[in-house]
Amino acid sequence: xxxxxxxxxxxxxxxxxxxxxxxxxxxxxxxxxxxxxxxxxxxxxxxxxxxxxxxxxxxxxxxxxxxxxxxxxxxxxxxxxxxxxxxxxxxxxxxxxxxxxxxxxxxxxxxxxxxxxxxxxxxxxxxxxxxxxxxxxxxxxxxxxxxxxxxxxxxxxxxxxxxxxxxxxxxxxxxxxxxxxxxxxxxxxxxxxxxxxxxxxxxxxxxxxxxxxxxxxxxxxxxxxxxxxxxxxxxxxxxxxxxxxxxxxxxxxxxxxxxxxxxxxxxxxxxxxxxxxxxx
Amino acid sequence: xxxxxxxxxxxxxxxxxxxxxxxxxxxxxxxxxxxxxxxxxxxxxxxxxxxxxxxxxxxxxxxxxxxxxxxxxxxxxxxxxxxxxxxxxxxxxxxxxxxxxxxxxxxxxxxxxxxxxxxxxxxxxxxxxxxxxxxxxxxxxxxxxxxxxxxxxxxxxxxxxxxxxxxxxxxxxxxxxxxxxxxxxxxxxxxxxxxxxxxxxxxxxxxxxxxxxxxxxxxxxxxxxxxxxxxxxxxxxxxxxxxxxxxxxxxxxxxxxxxxxxxxxxxxxxxxxxxxxxxxxxxxxxxxxxxxxxxxxxxxxxxxxxxxxxxxxxxxxxxxxxxxxxxxxxxxxxxxxxxxxxxxxxxxxxxxxxxxxx
Numbered sequence: 001x002x003x004x005x006x007x008x009x010x011x012x013x014x015x016x017x018x019x020x021x022x023x024x025x026x027x028x029x030x031x032x033x034x035x036x037x038x039x040x041x042x043x044x045x046x047x048x049x050x051x052x053x054x055x056x057x058x059x060x061x062x063x064x065x066x067x068x069x070x071x072x073x074x075x076x077x078x079x080x081x082x083x084x085x086x087x088x089x090x091x092x093x094x095x096x097x098x099x100x101x102x103x104x105x106x107x108x109x110x111x112x113x114x115x116x117x118x119x120x121x122x123x124x125x126x127x128x129x130x131x132x133x134x135x136x137x138x139x140x141x142x143x144x145x146x147x148x149x150x151x152x153x154x155x156x157x158x159x160x161x162x163x164x165x166x167x168x169x170x171x172x173x174x175x176x177x178x179x180x181x182x183x184x185x186x187x188x189x190x191x192x193x194x195x196x197x198x199x200x201x202x203x204x205x206x207x208x209x210x211x212x213x214x215x216x217x218x219x220x221x222x223x224x225x226x227x228x229x230x231x232x233x234x235x236x237x238x239x240x241x242x243x244x245x246x247x248x249x250x251x252x253x254x255x256x257x258x259x260x261x262x263x264x265x266x267x268x269x270x271x272x273x274x275x276x277x278x279x280x
Numbered sequence: 281x282x283x284x285x286x287x288x289x290x291x292x293x294x295x296x297x298x299x300x301x302x303x304x305x306x307x308x309x310x311x312x313x314x315x316x317x318x319x320x321x322x323x324x325x326x327x328x329x330x331x332x333x334x335x336x337x338x339x340x341x342x343x344x345x346x347x348x349x350x351x352x353x354x355x356x357x358x359x360x361x362x363x364x365x366x367x368x369x370x371x372x373x374x375x376x377x378x379x380x381x382x383x384x385x386x387x388x389x390x391x392x393x394x395x396x397x398x399x400x401x402x403x404x405x406x407x408x409x410x411x412x413x414x415x416x417x418x419x420x421x422x423x424x425x426x427x428x429x430x431x432x433x434x435x436x437x438x439x440x441x442x443x444x445x446x447x448x449x450x451x452x453x454x455x456x457x458x459x460x461x462x463x464x465x466x467x468x469x470x471x472x473x474x475x476x477x478x479x480x481x482x483x484x485x486x487x488x489x490x491x492x493x494x495x496x497x498x499x500x501x502x503x504x505x506x507x508x509x510x511x512x513x514x515x516x517x518x519x520x521x522x523x524x525x526x527x528x529x530x531x532x533x534x535x536x537x538x539x540x541x542x543x544x545x546x547x548x549x550x551x552x553x554x555x556x557x558x559x560x561x562x563x564x565x566x567x568x569x570x571x572x573x574x575x576x577x578x579x580x581x582x583x584x585x586x587x588x589x590x591x592x593x594x595x596x597x598x599x600x601x602x603x604x605x606x607x608x609x610x611x612x613x614x615x616x617x618x619x620x621x622x623x624x625x626x627x628x629x630x631x632x633x634x635x636x637x638x
Contacts, residue, residue, distance in 0.1 A: 111526065113432075154429040158514055189501070199546075
């Protein structure tokens with residue numbers, strides 16, 4: 001078994017697609033993340049239905065497992081599985097549970113913000129991610145969007161969920177190159193508030209702050225089984241693992257992907273028409 | 281410079297307490313009297329122990345202190361027009377609260393009263409005297425972010441309406457009872473009416489005006505009030521800068537009749553945060569931070585204790601300067617009119633579901 005996985009992942013060329021660039025500036029590359037996924041599959045005795053790649057591969061017999069926004073402009077091929085990778089990140093899982101378990105009651109207002117750099121992100125990719133997170137955490141479906149966009153670099157979107165909650169998404173790609181994603185997800189309810197930011201702060205915390213003669217270094221390690229990978233890589237590996245472990249999930253995510261692609265299109269249409277767009 | 285003899289009117293506005301220290305400490309002011317609208321307000325004022333005469337009738341106060349040169353009009357929005365008429369008649373300068381009126385015709389009348397009486401009218405938008413905002417303005421003016429794409433800002437607070445009930449009464453806050461939108465049992469006059477700052481700030485920072493504006497209300501966090509308590513606003517300035525504003529009462533409060541420690545349920549009772557993105561980068565600003573924290577009395581809850589520099593010092597300094605040297609305040613009625621128009625456009629957008637062009 002071990003050899004089989006080694007063979008599948010052996011001798012791969014890193015395909016420098018948009019997503020590869022997203023993650024290429026890390027200490028670990030695509031070969032490493034496939035190796036890590038293979039290790040997890042072996043550890044938990046998961047047998048994937050067919051060979052896979054965590055980057056684009058034109059071979060129709062190989063499953064392509066990539067974050068969904070990579071496929072946003074394409075007709076989804078049968079072997080392409082859009083990963084809603086952020087859904088496996090622990091902080092979003094916990095926020096979802098806080099809402100679903102009524103730890104906070106009757107969410108009224110969702111305030112999301114996500115700022116990245118254009119060397120790693122496009123505006124569409126951030127909108128895709130944040131709108132999925134809104135539906136995931138908010139436990140509802142987006143029914144309307146009203147957006148303003150400046151130069152395909154910054155967008156401010158007002159949305160409504162079918163739960164009647166009001167939502168805002170601020171997304172932009174004007175952070176300097178190589179800057180980690182800065183995001184905020186705050187839910188305000190009739191009883192209680194939940195957020196992934198500390199009260200009275202504007203930016204995410206790190207686990208370790210190291211001040212040295214060589215400068216300041218920060219470390220945030222969140223996964224012992226995938227120690228050394230960054231957050232985006234961990235999301236990629238973990239979400240791919242979930243899909244391979246539970247093949248039904250790929251169908252759900254393919255459906256959601258189509259919905260999200262449509263939502264992103266509506267955001268741009270709303271800006272262009274200066275109108276609120278209602279989903280039928 | 282001879283100190284300006286100043287009084288306060290009504291004492292029913294949420295910012296009333298902020299002025300007590302400024303009026304007492306500022307050597308350019310001589311605090312001569314206060315008018316309390318009710319016996320409750322009078323009692324609350326007397327508890328502070330200031331040796332300042334307090335009247336329940338404003339005309340009596342003016343008659344007994346003919347030397348009053350200026351007032352802080354610390355009253356409900358509905359009272360402003362009649363108090364402007366009285367002050368203009370007596371030639372008394374006015375420091376108006378944030379919303380002189382939402383009614384365009386009343387606004388015009390107030391402008392005419394001020395003009396004809398030759399008095400100074402400064403509108404209280406204290407963020408102009410905040411050191412963080414001053415630094416922010418300088419950074420923008422120096423174009424350190426290059427061409428700006430977007431300015432997003434929050435002006436999020438708890439609701440002051442339990443201590444200042446007029447803020448929950450549509451007529452007293454908005455000036456009349458106007459449904460938020462068809463089929464909605466709420467009325468104009470809530471969180472939006474309480475939060476003009478960010479509408480003003482974006483005009484000031486960009487030196488530009490609104491092209492169009494869109495607003496949408498959320499379901500109320502407080503189910504038992506008849507005004508809106510949360511909304512989101514977006515749109516574009518005439519120079520193409522987009523914006524997203526959150527002027528909500530989205531921090532819950534204990535329903536205290538007199539504001540004080542233990543007012544907040546969420547640890548932070550108020551924030552004005554700004555995020556600006558431009559071609560050279562992104563800037564995040566906390567206009568009222570950093571702060572200190574405790575979880576002590578009265579509720580043993582984690583609480584933000586603010587440390588910001590008192591903006592009312594600069595605000596009162598400018599007011600005195602304008603009175604003594606016959607200058608026009610930065611935030612005068614003409615400047616502020618467009619901010620009020622933008623806020624009214626938000627209400628119209630909520631009502632129609634459409635973008636409103638200004």
